[in-house]
Amino acid sequence: MRSPSVVRPEEAAVPTTPARTGVWLIGARGSVATTVVAGCAAVTAGLHPPTGMVTETPAFAQAGLPPLGSLVFGGHDTATCPLPQRAEELTAAGVLPPGLAPAVTAELAAADARIRPGGPLPGDTRNDDELISAFATDLTNFRIGLDLERVVVVNVASTEPASGGVGLPPSSLYAAAALRTGCPYVNFTPSTGLRHPALAADLAAGRLPYAGQDGKTGQTLLRSVLAPMFRQRSLTVRAWSGSNLLGGGDGAALADPAAAAAKNAGKERVLDEILGPGVEGQVHIDDVPALGEWKTAWDHIAFDGFLGSRMVLQTIWQGCDSALAAPLVLDLARLTARAHARGLTGPLEPLAFYFKDPDGTPPTALADQYAELLAFADRLGEDDR
Numbered sequence: 001m002r003s004p005s006v007v008r009p010e011e012a013a014v015p016t017t018p019a020r021t022g023v024w025l026i027g028a029r030g031s032v033a034t035t036v037v038a039g040c041a042a043v044t045a046g047l048h049p050p051t052g053m054v055t056e057t058p059a060f061a062q063a064g065l066p067p068l069g070s071l072v073f074g075g076h077d078t079a080t081c082p083l084p085q086r087a088e089e090l091t092a093a094g095v096l097p098p099g100l101a102p103a104v105t106a107e108l109a110a111a112d113a114r115i116r117p118g119g120p121l122p123g124d125t126r127n128d129d130e131l132i133s134a135f136a137t138d139l140t141n142f143r144i145g146l147d148l149e150r151v152v153v154v155n156v157a158s159t160e161p162a163s164g165g166v167g168l169p170p171s172s173l174y175a176a177a178a179l180r181t182g183c184p185y186v187n188f189t190p191s192t193g194l195r196h197p198a199l200a201a202d203l204a205a206g207r208l209p210y211a212g213q214d215g216k217t218g219q220t221l222l223r224s225v226l227a228p229m230f231r232q233r234s235l236t237v238r239a240w241s242g243s244n245l246l247g248g249g250d251g252a253a254l255a256d257p258a259a260a261a262a263k264n265a266g267k268e269r270v271l272d273e274i275l276g277p278g279v280e281g282q283v284h285i286d287d288v289p290a291l292g293e294w295k296t297a298w299d300h301i302a303f304d305g306f307l308g309s310r311m312v313l314q315t316i317w318q319g320c321d322s323a324l325a326a327p328l329v330l331d332l333a334r335l336t337a338r339a340h341a342r343g344l345t346g347p348l349e350p351l352a353f354y355f356k357d358p359d360g361t362p363p364t365a366l367a368d369q370y371a372e373l374l375a376f377a378d379r380l381g382e383d384d385r
Contacts, residue, residue, distance in 0.1 A: 020070045021151075021152065022072050022150065025073065029083060029115060032329065034090060035323060038104050040068055040330055052323075054373070055334050073114065082109070093292045094294075118174075128176075135174055136180040139177055140181055150340055155187045159189055182208065184209045184337065195213070209346065219242060225366050226301070227274040230275065235303050240271055241281035241282060242281070243283070244296070268282075268283070294318065335351060348376075
């Protein structure tokens with residue numbers, strides 16, 4: 001009779017801890033970043049479902065994405081309000097549910113301890129290269145000090161005016177630091193970031209995956225669904241006008257006409273590419289501080305039906321921008337990290353699903369972008385099957 005086999009201690013299965021992925025947020029103490037950190041902790045702990053996270057749907061189960069619990073947050077910001085306090089403010093504003101901030105205060109405090117001063121602040125005498133070097137050092141210390149497999153830099157700071165001055169704008173300084181340290185980069189804002197001409201050579205030489213720009217969370221998301229409908233039904237759109245009423249930091253930032261122009265460029269691109277140039281109408285952005293963290297987007301669409309009959313479609317989108325953006329930021333961080341692990345480089349065109357003004361030449365209609373995103377998920381998981 002054969003004796004039962006004995007498993008020696010050194011041969012026993014040793015549980016493995018998933019490699020950890022850093023997410024470095026530019027604007028790390030803002031509303032979006034705070035909601036990202038609090039939301040990730042809440043979903044990981046099972047306190048809330050991952051509503052709005054496309055990467056948590058079954059189609060992405062085999063994509064090999066880093067688990068939410070393996071994400072480690074840090075970042076740059078010029079603000080000083082600690083994340084736990086910011087989370088309490090967002091709770092009072094109705095963005096975070098009651099009781100969530102105290103439940104995840106340890107995770108918020110840990111992320112806050114990793115936030116480094118951004119810049120340049122008024123009176124800062126450092127030149128561009130000195131600022132980039134300082135930001136790059138912060139990124140390197142974050143990755144090495146916490147033994148992270150990789151770090152994805154995500155810009156969620158307030159919109160800056162279109163670049164036109166001497167030197168690099170702040171968003172491009174942070175993007176240059178990402179390039180210098182070999183970190184994949186996501187620009188969730190309409191700010192210049194990697195698109196500054198001075199970064200073109202480094203971007204080409206860096207061979208990193210990147211995605212952007214300007215997250216598609218509300219009005220433009222709806223436009224990317226409705227515009228193809230008019231085109232496919234052969235209905236002539238005569239005019240498409242819109243208004244945005246914004247509160248909070250985004251409303252204040254977009255009160256600057258130059259910043260608003262950068263924001264509107266992506267909104268207009270969607271209609272131009274789907275319906276063709278020549279559709280009348282503009283988007284107006286108004287700062288309404290009383291709205292706080294909420295926004296209202298209104299669209300008025302004038303179109304012709306059969307035999308020239310005049311018709312109108314109006315839409316109203318009311319929502320909390322931080323709560324709309326946070327799940328997308330988590331999706332993008334995970335997808336970009338996985339693309340980096342697979343050795344992909346250049347613009348991640350399949351991530352156009354998330355952006356108003358995406359890199360590369362992807363399709364514009366949301367349904368077509370979603371199909372490309374699903375194919376990308378299959379591609380990301382191919383070597384794990």
